[in-house]
Amino acid sequence: MNTLNNYIKVGITILFIGLLAACKRDAESTLNLSADVDVLSFKVGNTIGKVDQAKGTILVMVPEGTDLSAVAPTIELPSNAKVSPASGIAQNFSFSSTTPITYRVFNGNLFNTYQVTVKEIKAEITAFRIGEKAGIIDQKNKSIKIYLPLGTDLKNLSPVIEFTAGASITPNQSGPVDLSSPIKYSLAYMGQTFQYTVTALLGTEPKQILMIYNGETSVPHFDGLGVSTVDSPYPNPKTTGINATPFCASFVRDNKTGEGWHGGALWNANKVTINPAEYGSFSMMVLKDVAGDVQLEIQSDGEQNKDWLRANYSKDHVGEWQELVFQIPAGRKAIINNILVMPHEHPNGQPVVFPTQRMYWDELKALPKE
Known part of the structure; x- marks a missing residue:
């Protein structure tokens, strides 16, 4: 009788081990750890973003004046992958320069996370000086006023200008300029042009806001x-x-x-x-x-x-x-x-x-x- 019981116990153990092995094989057959979870492209309108796979970041530089409060990007993904928020769903990117929006790509049993920033292309003149006098820059209206001492020859001035790195400026700073009447300076940057009007005035600069x-x-x-x-x-x-x-x-x-x-x-x-x-x-x-x-x-x-x-x-x-x-x-x-x-x-x-x-x-x- 004891021998029969032992045979039964051994049989049950073998059956249990077999069931565990079958479950493990079934789990292994459904677990997908090789799915592609990389964003292939991220577009806003006709502008393609820069995807940094190593850092998990996406940067899209859009034309100045783009409404960042309702941007609906087009996202290209690998086969069977999904992204949240979904492609084509509008998001508010107004604050993404300091607080990027998180996108997650899911595929199989894997996911990948991206921090997305959408920024306007912008180039600015940040300083305009003639000698010790500094110009008053109005970034909103793209204008600069500079007050110079009475008697200054406005037709032969050599300003020193600081502006956005990577931009080019016209007229350049290699020669004198005539500021006896307002002139325009243009910044070329990432395919766009930003123009400032510079006016020189003789006299004492009034107190500014x-x-x-x-x-x-x-x-x-x-x-x-x-x-x-x-x-x-x-x-x-x-x-x-x-x-x-x-x-x-x-x-x-x-x-x-x-x-x-x-x-x-x-x-x-x-x-x-x-x-x-x-x-x-x-x-x-x-x-x-x-x-x-x-x-x-x-x-x-x-x-x-x-x-x-x-x-x-x-x-x-x-x-x-x-x-x-x-x-x-x-x-x-x-x-x-x-x-x-x-x-x-x-x-x-x-x-x-x-x-x-x-x-x-x-x-x-x-x-x-x-």
Whole structure:
């Protein structure tokens, strides 16, 4: 009887081993570890992107003026592969220069990840100097003004120009130019042309608007006031209105603990130096979901000589950017070193009349006196 039981046990063991082997062979037959998961091409319109398989990146340089908020790329893949997001599905690439969009290619039991950036082709003149005088460059309107001393011979000038690496410039810098009337400089770059108009003026240069914060080229750090952090740069949630720049400053305002002074501060390592004898006001873009006063508190270093400037964010602009102007008191003489931004000001201790929400500000400027 024991012998029979032993035979049965041995038989069951052999059967079990056979089933395991069959399952393993079946799993091995369906496991595909040799599938191709490389993007073959990535196109935006007629522009073919540069695919770096080693780094897992894709860069597409599109013509200036392309709407990056709704780009539907055409993606070529190996046989049986799929990609997410899918080919032909529009994505917002407006912020992909700093935050690339992730694409994943799936095939068999494998996948591959790519970080995709779509950027406009752009070449810029970044500096224009004649002797010790520097030109005032307006990148938006592609214009340059340079103020030179009275008596300067405008017909025989030799400017020094800095511009985007890889571009070529006309006229070149090998000889003198005649600036007695405005002239045009052209940058050729990646098959496109970018043209600037340069104007020379005789006399003293007027005080210019001082850009303090714009989210892109001027991005000092805001310390949080009553909040853990101020997010900057933060994606602009409303680029279709009067403030079309890609980034701004933002923080979440808590309706339970949101006293009137909550916001962001430029001080200490990020303090400014603004003379009220030269500048008469500030302007700033604001966006929020509730109407009400916005306040700038200005101080001298060490939190001295304080003034509180207010402007009203109106009901008509709720959910949209509104440019507010804050007048510096006419009698102020103390230098302004600290600027405290309070997007929704109300007396401390009073009920807060809005739900917890994210607030935004941008384009903080000091405006010269006229």
